[in-house]
Amino acid sequence: MIVVTGATGQLGRLVVEGLLAKVPAAELAVAVRSPQKAADWAARGVTVHRVDYDEPATLAAAFAAGDRVLLISGSEVGARVPQHTAVVEAARAAGVALLAYTGILGGDEASFALADEHKATEAAIRASGLPFVFLRNGWYTENYTANAAGSVAHGAVLGSNGDARIATAARRDYADAAVEVLTGEGHEGRAYELSGDTAWSFSEYAAELAAHSGRPVAYRDLGAEEHRQALIGLGLPEGFATILVDVDAAIARGELARDRGELGRLIGRPTTPMAETVRAALAG
Template sequence: MSIVVAGATGELGRLVVEELLATVPADGIAAVVRDEGKAAPLAARGIGLRVADYDRPRSLEDAFRPGDRVLLISGSEVGRRVPQHTAVIDAARSAGVAQFAYTGVLGGPDADFRLADEHKATERLILGSGLPYTFLRNGWYTENYTASLPLVLAHGAVVANAGDGRIASATRADYAAAAAAVLTGEGHLGTAYELSGDAAWSLAEYAAVVSAATGREIAYQNVPAAAHQEILTGAGVPEFFAAILVDVDEAIARGRLATTSGDLARLIGRPTTPLAETVAAAAAALA
């Protein structure tokens, strides 16, 4: 039996592996990866590699073993995730894994924005498969915003169509710690966790935190959805993905990413990382 991370070379997957290594011997961890070369640093640390491609279901036939505890980190290819996830689910069911954890989205079946559609479909497939499941419904990553810090500083503004909506974000490291806790602990089967930060913040508050961290005057510019769409596509964002981002902002305005259930802090045994701490670290990295 191994703890298997599917998507172990991604931004979240790497952090999950690091969390697991704190308590699990390397030979008790396996990584399902598409690119063996990219995963070489994991192999060098003694982690077993299981090379497979979600787009080639037959390649997944040897990805799992009976009794494995599996984490499927949702795929990054929006629009292709349902067939890809289906292939992983089918392989895990055929292997007889002991646990199948999936990183979905905050709100689960009640999430009413386009980016949630594939997550909701995946949860339905998992339930229909009969797999012993754990749903990790991740809220927004604070890094979704700090990754754009250079652009914000260049323009002196945070631009969105989220109104006064609030976001209960946490860091990828926080969500990774929760995944590791679920994979190594007991009592998590048949459970859906609504994971989010301890405190929700608005984009106006985010702009103020950026100002404090950088010493620059940063404003929040709330713009109409159509105008935001034009700004994003003008900056080179593909039209379909720009529409998804605009739709997410509308969901934020409706309060869909403001839930603070406390599940994340309880799983990781500590408070979630404050917004100001993450922004300060991102600003320091740019300095």
């Protein structure tokens, strides 16, 4: 079986649909917190396991010897190390054939705080002795276009990265990479550094928003604390605002502009241009 954890999230859904296009539903299982959200897949023949990362006892039945497992990183920053470790331990106990993990671009070299839990998870996977693949995902373009309408309405894209460059790709690009690893051969022991083919600046992003909306949008480069306060003023929790400002500092250092082409090579096509994702976001 191929087992996908966290399958009902935004990335997970794309991975499962990609897998269903390549393998029979009877060979696919999903491990999810809310089985009702996977009812459409169950109706198509996919096995659905009710799993909660915070309840290790629920994990045992989700894995079996010989399975290929995709551990999609949890979304609860601060809780992910024990959650991921529980999955790793359950996979080790079951004797799975491959554990793929969606980490973060840069791996051990990443110096921003958001990478810490990913580095700890990779260490736990290595220590488990399981055959593994690390899918070190860069930023999704949708991380920014999710707020495209708001940026257009305010006429500004806010940041504190000095207008440095970032090599994003569409969420589907990263999902396709996971599908390739889960269904292909020769990936064991690899750590893929995945990012978009072309890095872009926030001024370029603002220009795309303006071009596709027909309204003026400009990039406003702020000081770190001014940026943090602006994000809090927009309704973000203080902790999350601090994380985003720390990420911008990493962007300024060039850590997220690694356009090595590994993602495009893995999926066998160019990654989705930023402009295409902007256009889709504003059209929707």
